[in-house]
Structures are given as C-alpha cells and as structure tokens.
Amino acid sequence: MDCPGCARKIFVSGATGTLSKCPGCGRGLEVVADGVRLRGPDPEKPLVTPVRQPQPLPQTQMPAVSAPASPLPPPPRESSGSGVLSKGVVAVAAGVAAAVVAVIVLVIVLSFGEGGSRRPTAAWDVDVDMRSDIGASSVEPNKQRSRGSAASRRPRSAASEADVDKPAAKPKTPPGHPVAVPAPGTDPVQAALDSVALINCVSGHGSGFMAAPNLLVTNHHVIATARVADLRVRFPDHSKLGSQEFRAQLVVEDPRADLAVLAVDCGVSPLPVRDSYEHTKGQRVVAIGSPGTGGEDALQNLTTDGRLGPSYRLPNGDERWALSMPINPGNSGGPILDAATGQVVAVVVAKFTKTESQGLAVPHDRLVRVLAEAQKASARDRQRSESLHRQRYCLVHMVGMLALADGSFRKSCDAAIESDDVTPAGRLTAFNDFKSMASRVLSDEFTLFETVVCSEVDRIATDDDCDPAVRTGITKLRATLEEQAKNLRRSVPLHEIDGFLREFRSSLARSRSLAATVAKSLGIEETVTDAEGEE
Numbered sequence: 001m002d003c004p005g006c007a008r009k010i011f012v013s014g015a016t017g018t019l020s021k022c023p024g025c026g027r028g029l030e031v032v033a034d035g036v037r038l039r040g041p042d043p044e045k046p047l048v049t050p051v052r053q054p055q056p057l058p059q060t061q062m063p064a065v066s067a068p069a070s071p072l073p074p075p076p077r078e079s080s081g082s083g084v085l086s087k088g089v090v091a092v093a094a095g096v097a098a099a100v101v102a103v104i105v106l107v108i109v110l111s112f113g114e115g116g117s118r119r120p121t122a123a124w125d126v127d128v129d130m131r132s133d134i135g136a137s138s139v140e141p142n143k144q145r146s147r148g149s150a151a152s153r154r155p156r157s158a159a160s161e162a163d164v165d166k167p168a169a170k171p172k173t174p175p176g177h178p179v180a181v182p183a184p185g186t187d188p189v190q191a192a193l194d195s196v197a198l199i200n201c202v203s204g205h206g207s208g209f210m211a212a213p214n215l216l217v218t219n220h221h222v223i224a225t226a227r228v229a230d231l232r233v234r235f236p237d238h239s240k241l242g243s244q245e246f247r248a249q250l251v252v253e254d255p256r257a258d259l260a261v262l263a264v265d266c267g268v269s270p271l272p273v274r275d276s277y278e279h280t281k282g283q284r285v286v287a288i289g290s291p292g293t294g295g296e297d298a299l300q301n302l303t304t305d306g307r308l309g310p311s312y313r314l315p316n317g318d319e320r321w322a323l324s325m326p327i328n329p330g331n332s333g334g335p336i337l338d339a340a341t342g343q344v345v346a347v348v349v350a351k352f353t354k355t356e357s358q359g360l361a362v363p364h365d366r367l368v369r370v371l372a373e374a375q376k377a378s379a380r381d382r383q384r385s386e387s388l389h390r391q392r393y394c395l396v397h398m399v400g401m402l403a404l405a406d407g408s409f410r411k412s413c414d415a416a417i418e419s420d421d422v423t424p425a426g427r428l429t430a431f432n433d434f435k436s437m438a439s440r441v442l443s444d445e446f447t448l449f450e451t452v453v454c455s456e457v458d459r460i461a462t463d464d465d466c467d468p469a470v471r472t473g474i475t476k477l478r479a480t481l482e483e484q485a486k487n488l489r490r491s492v493p494l495h496e497i498d499g500f501l502r503e504f505r506s507s508l509a510r511s512r513s514l515a516a517t518v519a520k521s522l523g524i525e526e527t528v529t530d531a532e533g534e535e
Helices: 081-113 134-139 158-165 188-195 364-376 379-417 424-441 443-461 468-489 494-522 525-532
Strands: 019-021 028-031 036-039 196-201 204-212 215-218 232-234 249-254 259-263 284-289 302-313 319-324 335-338 344-351 359-362
Touching: 188 196, 188 204, 188 284, 188 335, 196 215, 204 284, 204 344, 204 364, 215 364, 249 364, 249 379, 259 364, 284 344, 319 344, 344 364, 379 424, 379 443, 379 468, 379 494, 424 443, 424 468, 424 494, 443 468, 468 494
Parallel strands: none
Antiparallel strands: 019 028, 028 036, 196 204, 196 232, 204 215, 215 259, 249 259, 284 302, 284 335, 302 319, 319 359, 335 344, 344 359
C-alpha cells in the first residue's frame, strides 16, 4: 500500500489500530480497516480522512454537464517539499497547454489571412477570374473581387463548370490574322472596344463588330433600308483609326436570322468568336453598341452588363436568346460578349417595347453559320448578294410607301367622317384637305422613293442575277405606288369621290398581294406581314 504522506510504497502488517512509521517521510501511521492513515502529534486525532473510492454511475444514468462535487475535502496545506513539487508540476503543465492552444490559434488565423480555408474538393471548387466581375470593374475599378473569395465559392454542376466560369480555349484563326484577345490581367471588354463599329446610313445608324479578317457582322435590319454604297463604317474607340470612315461591300445577308456580313478593308483585329457555345441561362455577358440619345447623337460603344435569359421563340418559330439588360435603338448588330473571356456568343437584335431592360439576341449557332458562309464567299457570290440586297432594298421601301399610302387614305376618310360639316361637299373638303396635308408631310418619303428607289428599280430591270418573276413584280409595284402617290396629292371632285374610294381600296389590296408574293421570293415575309398588320 501507499503512504498517505509521501505516496511511497510501504508494507504494513498488523491488526486494526496498529501503529507504525513510514521509512521514507518518518510520518506516523495507523492501520485502519481501509488501509493506513497518518498520525500527527496527537496519535488519537486523524489528520486526513480515509480515501474512499466513488461509486460508479448506473448504466442508464447520463453524466451531468457540470463536474460533480468532489467526495474529498480540500487537501491540507503542507509545507513539505512534495507539496511544492506538485504545485510546480501543475503550473508547468498549464503553461504548456496554454502555449499549445496559442500556436493552434495562430496557425488558424494565418491560414485565413492568406485567403480563407484550404481549397475544397473539385466538386465545390470555383476558380473565378477577377475579370469576370465586369460590373465591379467598370464602375469601381479599384475594388475588384479577389480570386476564390467567399462570395464566389458555391457548388456547381459539371455543365456549369464547363461553360460559366472556365475560360474557353482560344478560337481558331487563320495564320497571320490575330484576333483581339486580351492580354493577361487586362479587361477583356476594354480590349474588345477597338473592334466594335458604328455603322451610319441615310436612315439612321447601327452597330457591328469585326468577326473575321476584314469581315464585319451586323443585323440585316440595320442595312435593309440602305444602299450598300451609302454605308459608312467607323471604329470610335480604335486608337489609330477612330476618325476614319470606311466603305463597305456586302458579302452575305440572312433576313430570317437578321444577320449581315460586310467586307470592310480596315485591318482592324477581329473579336474572338467561339467555335461552339451551349446556351447557358444566367451567363454573365456584356453588350457593346452605340444607342441613340433620342436625337441625332449616339453614345458610341456603350457597354452594358447583363445576363443571358431563356431561349425565346418568335411567332415564325425562329429562336432568339433573351437578354436581361437594357437594349435601345442603335445597339442593333453589336456583339454579346462572354464577360470573363471577351469572346462573342451572340448578336444584339431587338428589345421588348412594353417592358424594361429586356432584349433579344441572335443565337451563337446562327452567327457561326452565317460567318462561315461569308468566309467561303467568292467574288461572284458577293455580286449575287449585292443584287439580292438591291431587290430587297427596293421592296422594303415599296412596302413602306404602301403603308404610308394606306395610312394617309384611311385617315383622310376618317377626317371626312368626323367633319363638322356633314354635307357631302363639306366632307369632301375635309377628305381632300387631309390628303393634301399628308402629302406635304410625307414629301421627303415621296421624293426618296421617286428618285433613289426608282433608280435602283431601273438597275434591277437590267440585272441578270434578278429572278424574272421578281423583276416583273417589282416593276408593277413601282407603277402602282407611283399612281397612288399622285392620287394622294390631287384633289378629288365630288362627282368622282365614289369611284376614287373604290379604286384606291382595290389598288391597295392588289399592291399588298403583289408585295407579299415578291417578298416571299426574296425571303422577307415578315416585312409584309408587319405592313398588313397595320390595316
């Protein structure tokens, strides 16, 4: 057994009450039922109560959270060397434990200070490029989000991992023709500005971008109402060519896809167009274009941040991609860029007029197909494209004239019906007055039609690339519209009013039918549908 005073192993024999002495510390001992106890100066007075082993808890009893009261009384204050040694050991142990805890805390703090916790597994890993946060970099360039920040760490699927956050491979380009790929550490949107164009024509302006060496992509509707010879292309943000205007030649146009490719001999580096792209709803994108300000000015190469929305089907079944961003007239034909890489994934085409910050884009596959067709086009193919554009140009203006004639005629009839003078002569006067006023208001359109458009129709008459049926239809439509324009200008006498109204309505119906037939042959059915919808 152990000595209660110095914990030395001792051997004591004898019955209960037998007195003895520890050979180590010299303390007096007394044999008791449980072992031995110390004896002080008074042999009859115990200094320490007998040591009792605590009873174990039953198997079904849970230990309390707080420590139970010790069954032992406080230890006596000893002045011996063994007591001092026990306190020193406890103090050293406490100091070592505190040091270990401090080291652990320091390691944790340092690990978070260097960028957070260790990189998670691949399924949770998101490697976000600083350049992907275009919204922050364009508004607050000094507060870019750091790589791997807590805000960017989120679970994602394998599909999103392939298309959303990882930069795509560099697109293939012909040898000797570098694309406008941003340098490492630069903003890909700023690098793309040099290659985005402002396209001016007589009727307004639109946007476009270089998509291949000397090939510029835009919307078909941007150039549909203009002669190719009247187009002027400028690159507002190009450091060397910003003040120069370039002429263009038509290579390919696709009215249904609403895309056109122009040849512009400018030497501007093309934007990278991805070889393939799977539509990803929520993809961070940036649109670049030159929207108008409501007057003659344009906000040249304005960048607009947004997201790709869902796929959208037009009434004719064609696909467009919805855009969650403001789109305005003048943006048409501009590129939609992957915000992280600067690669082109779509082309701006339209906006919703009854809602805010919602637009549409031509999908990537249509862009790639039309661009590939343009790259293969020969000089003869370009000549045919110019001829086809001339025919479409004439028809578009003819349909516009038809809509003006139809609207003027109907409003003139309404003016006669609503006239305060209900006599036949009074209503006829109101009818003629309104027709005359409409003719004056539309004099510019009439002049453009009779000079520019009709001169293009004369070229079609001798164009071997024009289909004979189209040539005949355009010639007849021209004659009908010229007659309608004259009738809108002249004053109708009372005795001719009934015949005039009947013949004018019949002429409008024949013109619409003829225009629809020609438009179908030229692949621009939608233009005539819009005109018919205004009836």
